[in-house]
Amino acid sequence: METVSETRAFGGVQGVYKHTSEATSCEMTFAVYLPPDAEEGPVPCLWYLSGLTCTHENAMTKAGAQGWAADYGVALIFPDTSPRGEGVANDESYDLGQGAGFYVDATETPWAPHFRMYSYLTEELQTLVTGNFPIAADRQGITGHSMGGHGALTLGINRPDLYRSISAFSPIAHPSASDWGRKQLTAYLGADEAKWADHDAALLLKSRGCTAEILVDQGAEDEFLPLLRADALTSALVASGTPHCYRYQPGYDHSYFFVSSFMEDHVAWHAERL
């Protein structure tokens, strides 16, 4: 692991790091924010998964999370959204390939060799981060925005042993039944839809429920609302009896102005549960 930069922020340290990943067979960049409390011992952490076209950098610079993380004594982890580089498969569209990993382990050509974001996040980066930073491995929460909200929900529901609290901002909630999902799951996992179910929050909730509480914020004026399938998420949350708080926020769109407006609530919500 190599340090790209470390910058003081809100009394803590915003770092950017890179390493050669075994899971994705390429160099990966990620960011970690350590609050001042981390100088005195391990702190809980919140994973933030980003959306389509993003890198580790978008939320790190635009979500305004570090100030709240400092206040609440929580570390933040900002991974990239896909493998990257010259030897890594890609697609001309913004919503497939590099910048659009969808947090799955691809099984299909040409994606399978590198697009293994599920294993990368739940195993390799998990071990790397908890092993190299003062982070309490048993006090982890996960959140994300849009495609990253999809990632937060699916990783969170699939791995209750890792993530004790789950939240999401305007998540892609039912990718099996959306143009933000069907194309990508077909490309990465193949045409057999049965293989998609473990990576669809609405289906996961219905099939196995979720014991962790889930917080979701959704902008009512979100320009991508039909693609997110918020309707499927709310009905699955209720049908599965999942303890949750779903907030439909009047006037807000899909942007980082929406994310940053409610970031304090999410950091506080995770901090309470961690």
Place this chain on the structure above:
Amino acid sequence: METVSETRAFGGVQGVYKHTSEATSCEMTFAVYLPPDAEEGPVPCLWYLSGLTCTHENAMTKAGAQGWAADYGVALIFPDTSPRGEGVANDESYDLGQGAGFYVDATETPWAPHFRMYSYLTEELQTLVTGNFPIAADRQGITGHSMGGHGALTLGINRPDLYRSISAFSPIAHPSASDWGRKQLTAYLGADEAKWADHDAALLLKSRGCTAEILVDQGAEDEFLPLLRADALTSALVASGTPHCYRYQPGYDHSYFFVSSFMEDHVAWHAERL
């Protein structure tokens, strides 16, 4: 004036607007954040002037100011840093021409026709903003970062009738004696250094002082410290008897992580005085 976008943020509205400027003879873009309080009547405002290479957008997306502006009931105005466009003079270097207006009215070729940021901000945009938004014209403060800190200090000291409170993040404080200044003031105002004095905060303080209180935050690990001439600013503040608070912040660099770390203090400081 044309609305480019209006987005809900922290219960208020983050807008981006453009207009054809008489002062700079080109199309100018600027952003205004209105806090929720602005729905009930005019609110005080804080001008934020940005640094080299920036547009209206950098601070709008990275400084984390809107949340505090909503809390304290203050509007934010984010102007661009120079005229722009195909017909506007430019230079290959990052620190002269477009993105580097230095908040002066140029008198020299080829800059004079468009590079009139001082008049643009203190007259034209001043009138446009106070006339079109619920902003109290007699309750304005000014701040900025780096070259924008230079702008905040020089505009604030030159126009006490407009700006009742002044602050700056890591300002260029003595451009007449720095490589961030001599080159640009020569290009825009000519070789006669006497004409630079009205646009040099350290010289302005010594020659006329400042009755408004000034708040300055400076990162102790700022990689551009020698170019900013912080030493000249602190000695001029003391020598002129200007009421001020100068904070030299250990560990912080020149980045927006530094700016955002202390943004709440600046918004609160202006709100108290407005």
